[in-house]
Amino acid sequence: MNSILEKNIKALASGVNEPLALKLQNYKKSQRFVLNNKFNIYDKNFETFIYDNDFISEELNCSFDNFLAQTKHYPFICFYGIANALLIKNLTPYYKRIFVFESEIELLHLALSILDLSEELSSGKIHLLDITEEKVNIQFLILFDMKGVFEYLNLFELFPINSYYKKFHNETYQQTLNFALANITLLIRNLHYKLDVLFLVYDNILCNIPTMLENIPFQRLIAQRKNAFDTAIVVSAGPSLTKQLPLLKKYQNKVFIFCADGALNILLKEDIKPDYVTNLDYDDLTLKFYKEQDDRILNILAIGTNHNVAKKISNKIIILRDDPFYKNLGLNDFGYIDTGTHVSHFSYTLALALGFKNIIMIGQDLAYDEKGNSHSESFALGIDYESTANIQKIKCLAYGGEGEVLTHIAWNDYRIKLEYLFACNKEVNFYNATEGGARINFTKEVSFKNACETLLHKEKPKFENLKPLTKNRSAKLIAKFFEKLKQDKQTCENLLNDAKALKEALNNILSKDIILPLEFLQNVYQNISTFNEILNNSAFLEDSIGKALIFNRGFNTSKVLKMHLNDEREHLYQLILAYKEFLTFFIQNLKTKYEIIQKYHYQTN
Structure with missing residues (x-):
């Protein structure tokens, strides 16, 4: 194993992508792909080079310019295909993160033998997703739900890194795109949860x-x-x-x-x-x-x-x-x-x-079962409680892996989250003895009778009753909580006041019927960036409400980035307009949160 590959594998194994690191470490080359001295790769199956053999530098430079133009100001970019990784390496200074999807382990092996990406892999600047990995779905959900990524999910595009992937791997590209969009939709649906x-x-x-x-x-x-x-x-x-x-x-x-x-x-x-x-x-x-x-x-x-x-x-x-x-x-x-x-x-x-x-x-x-029922007999809300629910119905793979069953989109989301949970706890045996319904991956499907006869042999132990804390200890903790609530109230007030002041300033600026100069708009946007840093570092916004508010910020910003404006003055002007819209949403909802705190605050006095 060469030293570059070893460094890259070590970076992957450090916790960023251990399954891929192990796969690369144990990989035996098939010699389908051959590297030449121009860092070009020849595919024996299709009898073609990944890049034009005579104009590799020209093609890389052209692709570099095209991708930057298509994703100007984007915080991340997503590629299908790693090729020789030279283009990816050259693009890293221009994005906070680069996501690379690849189906050919030999290409990943070759690329990581050519270029030292260990620093970028360790820091999370570059993320490699092996789309043949059993748990790639879990890896995707983790990566795209990260801070700094989830708010820009509406910018997701998957670019084939060059014409070789478009021509010879188009079917796999389309499958990967559909897989990614399904997961992006799931994440956005969760972030759009009703406030x-x-x-x-x-x-x-x-x-x-x-x-x-x-x-x-x-x-x-x-x-x-x-x-x-x-x-x-x-x-x-x-x-x-x-x-x-x-x-x-x-x-x-x-x-x-x-x-x-x-x-x-x-x-x-x-x-x-x-x-x-x-x-x-x-x-x-x-x-x-x-x-x-x-x-x-x-x-x-x-x-x-x-x-x-x-x-x-x-x-x-x-x-x-x-x-x-x-x-x-x-x-x-x-x-x-x-x-x-x-x-x-x-x-x-x-x-x-x-x-x-x-x-x-x-x-x-x-x-649903074959009769269309959603719940068991004697369910307190009725056996057909969700049968007429106004929610999108879909089909999914049935228990046992044969045929399909009718489910709805919320249940399907739950199933995916369960698969995520089970995949992350591989040291535990999950036995699905439901004997009906939807197939749930990362479980062992067994009959309930078999599970009981195999696993249940001894009496379970009995435990003494658990006791609460002493009244004195409990009272001290309650006082501590209300002190924290008092601090949260003050933090909420400060955020509201700062947001209102910034919105008023933006209103005054945008109401002027004049063409605002670029330097002035840059200074205005610097004030927005300063407030953004406050939001990004606020522990008060780390709950579900805060996450929904931050997603709205990214949603409004993304609409401007999708305009692909070349005029920097117009780009900044549109960003400021979008931020004012976000502030309206932010203030309205933060005020609601403040009122809830205020309802309980009297107990701190």
């Missing part, structure tokens, strides 16, 4: 934190029960659940049962007592699931759970989400976990946090 819902969740959070601090700390659960048993069952309320209940009842003393709130009354009706019930719904509709309660059941609630539900439920733990916003609260005993966006996801992450090595899934259909 009114996010505000309801935020209101629940502020109301629930004092309740959380008066109940059992999550870390006490972890300390007492982590790694105490190997196997768990996660029960969801899909239409296939009914047929699994007799076997679940038979084995319930030999396995820990994690139950989505919607399946609770279904299990209790069959005299099955789950060990943990999870809930994260922001509205109080889920109160119907808790008509019957049992103190032997431990209720695990997300911090954004509806506050009326949280107050009514007994024997509970409320958990902070695993993201920077909540960690800034400094309430470590009560966090942290990735609750996801649907309740079964929460059950899986809870089981992972408790150290279970085998997780059996039942009722996880994520699809």
